[in-house]
Amino acid sequence: MSFLQALLTNEYYIHLVILICIYALLAQSFNLTFGLGKSFNLAHIASYAIGAYTTAILAVDQSRSPLPCMFWSLVLSGVFALTIAIIAIRLSEDYFAIGTLAFSALITALLVNWKSLTRGVLGIPGIPRPEFSFFESQTFYDNFNFLGLAATVLIVVELLLLGIFSSPYARALRAQAEFEQGALAIGHNARVLRTISFVLASAIAGLAGSLFAYYINYIDPSSFSLTEMVFIITIVVLGRPGSFWGVNGAAAFLVLLPEPLRQFDLPPSILGPMRQLIYALILFGVVFLNRNKLWPRLRRI
């Protein structure tokens, strides 16, 4: 316990654990669509961006309080996924992934170019920490308290997901992922099942974006690049797609993994690329080892 206390009184470690909470939200929601549903939604990171920007804009430009900000982050990201689903759900696996990549690129372009709303590449500074009427006004300016908030959101979302992962819904989602016609033949509406998974996952990513904006105080489009998407994919693939606890473990492991590098006093210009190289190698290695397992074999009917 004292060890934990020592860890959590160190500002830097608190920072890392908050990041673990945010990435666990992103990865676990991606795990719903990809791990269970085998749908490769590359616009997941765009949902995260929409969540972050919604909170940033509402909190900074409109001085809205945190509950509406988080609510709208969640809802707008969900609506975004619903739009993608309606347009792209007909596409089969590879084409679906490319279609969602196009949506992701579209959101990035909007973030960069719709300057009157997003301030373009300059980003939105000065996002206040959330203030709830039932806490003292400066409570969440303390990172330890903010960690409490992030962990609470994570626990609530994970309890919900834990229930979903073992529900009849998840069973049907896994069934249609393996053999869509087989699921249709026993009355499952595969497209509706997949659409629900996108909307749920995207809403959770939007909530993660909201937390991120509140935590980091300043957001710009670079926080939501494809590199971040690759990181989320790496977490899920390493944690084993579909495995609830595996993905939680991988989120913590991969956020902490580059930390030992800090001992070597490397300049940031080397440290940054090195982290990405490590993640890329892990992703490649795990994908290579699982090359026959990540997607079900296509069955002829």
Add this chain to the structure above:
Amino acid sequence: MNPTFLQISDLEFSIGEASILNGISCQVPRGETVGIIGPNGSGKTTLFNCISGFNLPSRGRIIFDATDITAVSPHTRALHGLGRVFQNSGVFRELSVEENMLTALESRDSLIRKFFPARSHRAQRRQLAREFLSEINLDAKSSHKAGSLSGGQLRLLEIVRTLAFGAEVFLLDEPTAGVSPRMKEDVAGLIAKLQQRGKTILVIEHDINFIQKFCQRILVLDGGRVVMDGPPDTVRSDRRLQEIYFGNKTQSES
């Protein structure tokens, strides 16, 4: 009472330039078992895909239980009572044997129930799944991954899953392909059980000796057309059957 349960009229289907089905018609009364035979590539599976809704015919109509289902989506047809057992097995291999049963039993539940099943509901479903599985002697394997089953067990599981789902019509596409001779008898036994329950069955098979035992009628397909349609004895003794199956051989011999 209208005795026709499934009516197919003038069905045509083509992929690009190739026409696969060239005007198939047939009527199946409720409770009948119809065997479908024909050489490889004669369009048997394609006919099933049209009935199941996976292929959309370019012409013709499919009427099932007095409803025109020609343009109805596959899962809606299934919910109306059209069951399908696939040629290459439609069992979900990544799911356990029990889960294959459960997901069939659960598909008619409301969306809310699919997310939040009542506790009593859960137990009842598992009990039901166990009962179905014991009919095919797979209750001891209920927690095994379905991918670990033998070819014959996969067939039995898929048929029982379709029964549990509540199908009235069974489209069985080569249910004994890849099944050991001993298990073939089990498949035949299960088909007999479906007949006892009054189910309507269309079964594609190569082995006419195997299906003549339990079919009231046999349909012979060739080149996307129905070339014969009658009781097994009549079809068997028809000279044309030899021509269709051994036509090329006879030609090369002559």
